[in-house]
Amino acid sequence: MNDNSAQRHRGDGGVARDLATAVSGLEFLTALREGVQPPAPFAGGTEIWLSEVEAGRVVCEALPSARFYNPLGTVHGGWLSTLLDSAMGCAGHSTLQARKTYATVDMTVSFVRPVSERTGKLRCEGKIIHTGARVATAEGRVWDRAGNVIAHGSETCLLLTLPAA
Numbered sequence: 001m002n003d004n005s006a007q008r009h010r011g012d013g014g015v016a017r018d019l020a021t022a023v024s025g026l027e028f029l030t031a032l033r034e035g036v037q038p039p040a041p042f043a044g045g046t047e048i049w050l051s052e053v054e055a056g057r058v059v060c061e062a063l064p065s066a067r068f069y070n071p072l073g074t075v076h077g078g079w080l081s082t083l084l085d086s087a088m089g090c091a092g093h094s095t096l097q098a099r100k101t102y103a104t105v106d107m108t109v110s111f112v113r114p115v116s117e118r119t120g121k122l123r124c125e126g127k128i129i130h131t132g133a134r135v136a137t138a139e140g141r142v143w144d145r146a147g148n149v150i151a152h153g154s155e156t157c158l159l160l161t162l163p164a165a
Contacts, residue, residue, distance in 0.1 A: 014041050017101070021162055025096035029053045046079065048086055056128040058090040065117045075115040080151045084109055084140045087126030088155045092136035095128055099164075102136065102157040109153035113144075120145050134159055 015037050020028050031037040033050040043049055046068075052059035060083060068079040085107055092102055115122070126140040136157045142150040 014038065017162075021099055021101055023098050025093040025100070026053065026055050029058065029090055029094050042082075046082055048083055050090065051123070053090070053094060055094050056091060056131075058087050058094055058126045060087045060090070060124045060126070062122045062124065064115050064119055064122065069116075073116070075117075075119075077109070077111055077151075080111065080115065080142060081107065081109050081153075083122065083124045083142060084126070084151060084153045085155065087124040088138035088140040088153070089126070089157060091126035091128045091138045091140075092131060092157045092159075095131040095136065096159065099162045101160050101162060103160070105135075105156045105158050107153060107155040109151055111151045113148060113150050115144075115150055119150075122150060129154075131159075 028037065029050065030053050032039060033053050039049065047063040047065065048060055049062075050058065051061045062083045064075045064079070068075045070076040085104060088107070089102065089104055096102065122142050122144060124140055124142045126138050129137040129139055136159055137154065138157070139152070139154045141152045144150055
């Protein structure tokens with residue numbers, strides 16, 4: 001990566017796709033975690049960030065707050081689903097070679113415990129189950145500080161090869 005390519009970002013602050021896919025998924029995610037690359041624009045709004053990255057495994061941390069509450073006063077399941085999708089998708093991403101990308105095809109989530117801002121920081125681990133030529137599958141779990149499972153799920157991602165630049 002040269003100095004010019006490191007400066008090519010989308011107008012919203014995210015990394016341009018050609019830069020994000022110029023290296024392996026593991027290299028790119030490591031750069032995100034280390035702050036070499038800026039986080040995805042949604043990360044700040046959702047309070048979700050990468051904390052651990054290795055091939056086939058990613059841990060995200062997240063801070064629930066009242067701004068994510070549903071009308072009943074607990075964190076909306078969509079926010080927890082976003083946390084799981086982030087960790088599971090990134091687990092798959094960590095196994096990809098350069099010039100590969102992915103899109104979530106389906107996701108299943110089971111909610112085990114309610115979450116509020118009093119719950120505190122959550123950890124979500126995504127682990128790859130299988131990466132093939134066209135499809136990757138992953139599983140994920142969300143825990144609170146005490147180690148209680150909050151939610152768990154699985155997802156399938158379609159793997160795509162980008163055309164040469």
